[in-house]
Amino acid sequence: MNDTFLRACRGEQVEYTPVWLMRQAGRYLPQYQAVRANVDFLSLCKTPELAAEVTLQPVEILGVDAAILFSDILIPVEAMGMVLEFPEKYGPTLSEPIRNKSAVDKLIVPDTEDDMPFIIETIKILREKLEDKVPLIGFSGAPFTLATYMIEGGSSKNFINTKRMMFQNNRLFHYLMEKLTLTITAYLAAQIRSGVQAVQLFDTWAGAVTPYDYRKFILPFVRKIIAELKKEGVPIIYFANDCAGILKEVKKSGADVFGIDWKIDMGDALKKLGKKVVVQGNLDPCALFLSKDEIEERVKDILWKGDTAKGHIFNLGHGILPETPVENAVALVEAVHKYGKKV
Numbered sequence: 414m415n416d417t418f419l420r421a422c423r424g425e426q427v428e429y430t431p432v433w434l435m436r437q438a439g440r441y442l443p444q445y446q447a448v449r450a451n452v453d454f455l456s457l458c459k460t461p462e463l464a465a466e467v468t469l470q471p472v473e474i475l476g477v478d479a480a481i482l483f484s485d486i487l488i489p490v491e492a493m494g495m496v497l498e499f500p501e502k503y504g505p506t507l508s509e510p511i512r513n514k515s516a517v518d519k520l521i522v523p524d525t526e527d528d529m530p531f532i533i534e535t536i537k538i539l540r541e542k543l544e545d546k547v548p549l550i551g552f553s554g555a556p557f558t559l560a561t562y563m564i565e566g567g568s569s570k571n572f573i574n575t576k577r578m579m580f581q582n583n584r585l586f587h588y589l590m591e592k593l594t595l596t597i598t599a600y601l602a603a604q605i606r607s608g609v610q611a612v613q614l615f616d617t618w619a620g621a622v623t624p625y626d627y628r629k630f631i632l633p634f635v636r637k638i639i640a641e642l643k644k645e646g647v648p649i650i651y652f653a654n655d656c657a658g659i660l661k662e663v664k665k666s667g668a669d670v671f672g673i674d675w676k677i678d679m680g681d682a683l684k685k686l687g688k689k690v691v692v693q694g695n696l697d698p699c700a701l702f703l704s705k706d707e708i709e710e711r712v713k714d715i716l717w718k719g720d721t722a723k724g725h726i727f728n729l730g731h732g733i734l735p736e737t738p739v740e741n742a743v744a745l746v747e748a749v750h751k752y753g754k755k756v
């Protein structure tokens with residue numbers, strides 16, 4: 414079995430730097446588009462055979478060292494009781510955004526087996542089909558990122574409603590975050606018990622608040638989830654996007670692996686985190702629009718800096734973009750495997 418990724422997560426010795434790409438299953442792949450032509454996105458997430466098929470596509474096509482379950486961070490939010498839609502060409506929408514106590518009262522803490530059985534089924538199919546070729550990563554949105562979608566009703570620029578709730582109705586915000594914390598912990602534990610071999614918490618909007626507010630309103634909930642999940646015994650990756658201003662706080666989350674976005678130099682990130690950590694990420698997704706030679710140069714730079722840490726997993730600093738040329742994504746994976754060899 415290729416367990417290079419899992420060993421790197423644990424900070425153990427590896428023969429080469431493992432690589433996978435956030436959002437590696439998706440619209441930049443013609444094979445994904447072919448599946449999507451016949452089914453809307455949410456149905457794709459909820460049809461285990463199809464979700465498993467698109468999960469495996471990048472493993473075959475790119476040769477990455479890990480598979481990531483195909484789903485979306487908003488799936489458990491729908492299971493909590495909100496109405497989720499993905500209108501074509503727009504971001505996600507959640508109707509009746511959460512603005513008062515009775516709206517939070519109505520949200521349930523879903524049971525993964527009963528309320529999202531397709532997740533369990535997809536994981537089981539994947540573990541069988543992967544035959545231990547590469548490990549399977551499960552994931553969830555982190556509480557604050559999910560709260561922003563629930564409070565704003567979709568994507569947002571300034572998070573006015575979220576911050577208004579944080580600042581003007583602290584108790585209500587905490588009540589929502591506590592329900593999310595319970596939901597996410599149970600959801601990831603169920604994924605692990607069904608067979609995922611590592612989990613990643615996506616905190617896409619963690620960098621949209623001040624370091625003070627990160628410490629006060631976000632970190633305690635992330636810490637709680639990670640502390641609970643440690644009992645399950647698989648590596649926990651925490652990707653706090655736009656982390657430059659909050660890395661010292663992010664370190665306190667207790668995660669096994671820290672995801673580093675592309676807006677900070679990997680060397681600077683390691684100065685803030687110290688070298689005794691495992692890091693993942695850092696390549697600008699737009700670097701995949703450079704020539705192959707230039708992609709190699711940027712890969713070498715990140716490898717050189719990442720190699721000074723206890724462990725390093727190569728990845729993009731955020732999700733791969735739909736316009737990305739597939740051959741450049743293939744070239745990236747080849748470059749990491751070539752220049753990331755350890756002697």
Ligand code: CP3
Nearest residue numbers: 435436437438439454481482483484485486504615617732
């Ligand atoms: O990494 C993977 O390959 C696993 C699958 C995955 C998807 N979304 C599939 C998807 C993962 C891990 C996510 C996480 C996710 N979803 C995040 C956090 C990561 C990040 O990028 O910061 C967020 C914020 C979401 C919410 C979401 N889902 C948005 C904002 C969108 C629209 C984006 C867009 O470009 O249209 C989605 C839709 C989505 N999620 C797609 C895919 C493949 C595109 C759907 C389609 O086929 O039309």
